[in-house]
Amino acid sequence: MSVELLITEHLDLWTRVVKSKSAGGRARNGEVETTGIKKLRELILELAVRGKLVAQHDSDEPAQTLLKRITEKKARLQADGQIKKTKELPAVSEDEARFDIPSNWIWTRLGTIAQISPRNRAEDQTEVSFIPMPLITTSHTGGHSQEKRQWSAIKKGYTHFADGDIALAKITPCFENSKAAVFRNLHNGIGAGTTELHVARPYGSTIDPFFILYCLKSxxxxxxxxxxxxxxxxxxxxxxxxFATDPIPLPPLAEQHRIVQKVDELMALCDRLEQQTRDQHAAHETLVDALLDTLTQSQDADELADNWARLAAHFDTLFTSEQSVERLKRSVIQLAISGRLTNQAGNTEPPAVLLDAIAEQRESLVQLNKIRKPAQSRRSSKSAELFSLPKGWQWGVLEDLFAIVTDGDHQAPPKSASGIPFLTIGNVNTGSINFHGCRHVPSEYYESLDWARRPGKNDLLYTVTGSYGISAPVTSHKAFCVQRHIAILKSVDATPIPYVLLFLRSQLAFDYVERSVTGIAQKTLSLSALRKMPIPIPPLEEQERLVKQSDKLMMLCDQIKAHVKQAGESRRQMAEAVVEQAIH
Known part of the structure; x- marks a missing residue:
């Protein structure tokens, strides 16, 4: 089967194996990673270096003869003193040959057919090209940009190269990302650059450098x-x-040129497929956004039920990515915290009663010297209001609902091989607490911490630095402490933890955090900003109904997400099977 037919017969497979990339944090939209087309590109390169991309021609000079010509060219250059003599590398044994190749190909080594780590000679005042690692691409074309420098400034301490040389990044992650180049159009034909390159220089025009590039990118x-x-x-x-000795397959020179031309054609087709896939994904995301906006604009629970029913009829075509399901979840939460997920019940106890109970329990902790008395009344003002709430609700700020909002000890804790777990952001960044692989501190250190800095059951943790905006409930009585980058929201018995947790996972809360963080390299949400986060507070009875209904809908969303994930994994496995069959 030709590669063109392989692409067209499985077109739906290549274009539908995608993965959404978050745009950062819990941003609304993200780019799509076309993993199916990426797999197709890899397949093209693998077929190219195995002799399965273009037909072999009997009229081509055999690779064995080509290798002999390369050896003779190398000997002449050494005899003329243009290159140094090097130790001959052994021929590739049958055991080293990793796969079958066409009969007119031959296994060889890069160090046999090209000069490794070549050096340039030029006058100091010559203008040449300078290429640091960021100017080298991961493209199959081996493209690069360049800067102009004088040879005297870069001839020492940098890697040398010239037009036609093949370069491969040798350091992680540049190597794994397939940064490599075929240098061309260099100023005065030569240059130097990053020391994190391996360079091979063909002996004249005896090989096509782009075919070697494909070998290094396969x-x-x-x-x-x-x-x-x-x-x-x-x-x-x-x-x-x-780099110099790993066996590589060598086709006849004429076939190398045909392979390079065919790869260019097929990669251009991949480019078109990729753009088409991105355009379709963007259109689909726009449609999902529009329908979710209609959902979140429902004025009450009855209108929401009608809009939800219309949406549910098309769940299978609308929510086809994990990211779109997450947006559906956020819409549900937004409806809940704005009072439109359930019908409002009359004659419910107002939120002020709940807030008074929390304040009374907070005062008891003050009397027990567990926390300090607040400097001023913590009850919120009109400044916290963001939108109109249903009758019987009121605006508050986050600290209204807790005994205290603080963070971990600001001093570096002593280390211990065992003892009390000490958690960092990595232990809570999934939205739940994971003690696996955590550090420990001595028990004496833990006991010396203030009560407020010792999380307990029904408290909440909230990340405030770096990966900020992640909430995690404390669900056990297990003793532990946290780093300063994690806020501790100490609850009292009356604190409505399920509702607060629902709110903290809303777009409303995250948008507030995005507006409030400071810093550049490592953004941080201050404790004062966290304490003053506006929160809509329903009557307690209403909170319980909202959480119950939200949990029910979240379970449905999780089922959809699991189906989407399973379907995506099935397509990925099918793509792998097609690739495996094509190669073997």
């Missing part, structure tokens, strides 16, 4: 190379020896 090479990298995490590098 999935098989990247997988093998990643396994051979050395060094510590974040600073792992591909050894030069692997």
């Amino acid at each position: 999935p098989g090479f990247l997988i093998r190379g990643e396994a051979r990298m050395t060094g510590t995490a974040g600073q792992k590098r591909l050894p030069k020896d692997f």
